[in-house]
Amino acid sequence: MEQITIQTDFAKDTLEGLSSRAKYLSSKYFYDERGSKIFQDIMHMPEYYLTDCELEIFNTQKQGIYNEFARQQAHFELIELGAGDGLKTKILLSHFLNYKADFKYTPIDISEEAVKNLVTDLENEVPGLHVNGQIGDYFDLIDDFNFNGHIKKIILFLGSNIGNFNEQKSLDFFNQLRTVLNPQDQVFIGFDMKKDPDVIMKAYNDPHGHTAAFNLNLLRRINDELDADFETKNFKHQEVYDPQTGAAKSYLVSQIKQKVIIRNLNQTIWFKAGERIFTEMSQKYDLNMINDLATKSGFSIVRNFSDRRQYFVNSLWNLKS
Ligand SMILES: C[S@@+](CC[C@H](N)C(=O)[O-])C[C@H]1O[C@@H](n2cnc3c(N)ncnc32)[C@H](O)[C@@H]1O
Incomplete structure (x- = not known):
């Protein structure tokens, strides 16, 4: 197998998260230029x-x-x-x-x-x-x-x-x-x-699609910076809130069985239909x-x-x- 050098923290963390059994990505990588702009849309919507x-x-x-x-x-x-x-x-x-x-x-x-x-x-x-x-x-x-x-x-x-x-x-x-x-x-x-779960769910799964776009932007960032071929339409934003613990969690759910190639990491990542990537914790x-x-x-x-x-x-x- 070809030897590759992992250059950045983003590359290293992406490799670690997507090769783990329960896939995850760190929320600190949401904020590239596009992500920071989408976050401003989120901040200005009434649901947030x-x-x-x-x-x-x-x-x-x-x-x-x-x-x-x-x-x-x-x-x-x-x-x-x-x-x-x-x-x-x-x-x-x-x-x-x-x-x-x-x-x-x-x-x-x-x-x-x-x-x-x-x-x-x-x-x-x-x-x-x-x-x-x-x-x-x-x-x-x-x-x-x-x-x-x-x-x-x-x-x-x-x-x-x-x-x-x-x-x-x-x-x-x-x-x-x-x-x-x-x-x-x-x-x-x-x-x-902690508050009415409906209020929380609307803030993290809004009708305008800003939170979904923000979450999916992580995949676009991996495409841009690590030369990957994520088809964002094959993933869906999902928000789950547990009123007891106060944990609101964001996921990206693979809609089909699919593989994604990340050339800069020399990796092929397989997703089952319904498999999730955990992307953000928003504790209440x-x-x-x-x-x-x-x-x-x-x-x-x-x-x-x-x-x-x-x-x-x-x-x-x-x-x-
Ligand atoms: C949810 S936004 C909040 C921004 C602002 N504090 C506010 O209340 O509107 C999170 C901000 O933290 C930055 N951030 C996230 N993780 C970080 C880290 N590990 N080191 C430095 N900045 C980070 C992001 O780039 C983003 O601008």
């Missing part, structure tokens, strides 16, 4: 309540959020992991700047396009803001951060990014964060709450789950900010002393 809820929280409680951020130290740095287009964060940034707050903003995203667009947008929309955009995987970048002791850092992890992790991965993530944080630092995390929480996660990760909750329907919670955490 998550955006409206976090917008409502920031619009109505920005002063309360600022008071907590600036409580012990007026000078701070906001580091946002997976910032995307920063749509909601801009509300806080503008408010803080109008309030003459002394802070700088470091958005991090794996999507080069997202970071470049965000930095340009901020120059126009929030002039005077001190921005330091970083492109890369936050798991890699976080360890390199200059967490020098005297400037307070607040890590923003918004828009239910945390929901993409299962419990173990969340614990690993917070443990990694804890090792680089100083006692005065804080984390501010968006949690999507309740207040006890948030409290348990904070406690198990070595943090304590300072304050929860919620929207009027209690659909979403932005939770501010301190390191446990």
Whole structure:
């Protein structure tokens, strides 16, 4: 057999996921240029309540959020992991700047396009803001951060990014964060709450077809970047929600028995009819789950900010002393 060299993390992870017994692909690869654009369509559709809820929280409680951020130290740095287009964060940034707050903003995203667009947008929309955009995987970048002791850092992890992790991965993530944080630092995390399953299902399986297009775009990305021949019409987006555990899971289901050739990986992948590729976890929480996660990760909750329907919670955490 011809020997091939696996060049990128995307190639390595795709090979691992599609050769495993229960096939999977990592959701962090959704966000190529096309994926980032489709995600903006998702964020703007009425069924995707998550955006409206976090917008409502920031619009109505920005002063309360600022008071907590600036409580012990007026000078701070906001580091946002997976910032995307920063749509909601801009509300806080503008408010803080109008309030003459002394802070700088470091958005991090794996999507080069997202970071470049965000930095340009901020120059126009929030002039005077001190921005330091970083492109890369936050798991890699976080360890390199200059967490020098005297400037307070607040890590923003918004828009239910945390929901993409299962419990173990969340614990690993917070443990990694804890090792680089100083006692005065804080984390501010968006949690999507358990609610009427119909509301959740409509957000992840919408009538406009945006979530389906977003999920199927992963296959198109493999075609483009790894020279594969996925026929996207032979796969269907599927969403499953378990109200008990709060796990919403996205799959791509093979509609027929088929084979797919991935030339850059020198692989032929076989699919049975009905076989699924697991592509994304979107965990939903309740207040006890948030409290348990904070406690198990070595943090304590300072304050929860919620929207009027209690659909979403932005939770501010301190390191446990
Ligand atoms: C669901 S979007 C949320 C964007 C934004 N935080 C919001 O609330 O609207 C997730 C973002 O995280 C980025 N992302 C996902 N995994 C990442 C990783 N491991 N490292 C850096 N960025 C990542 C994606 O590119 C995308 O822009």
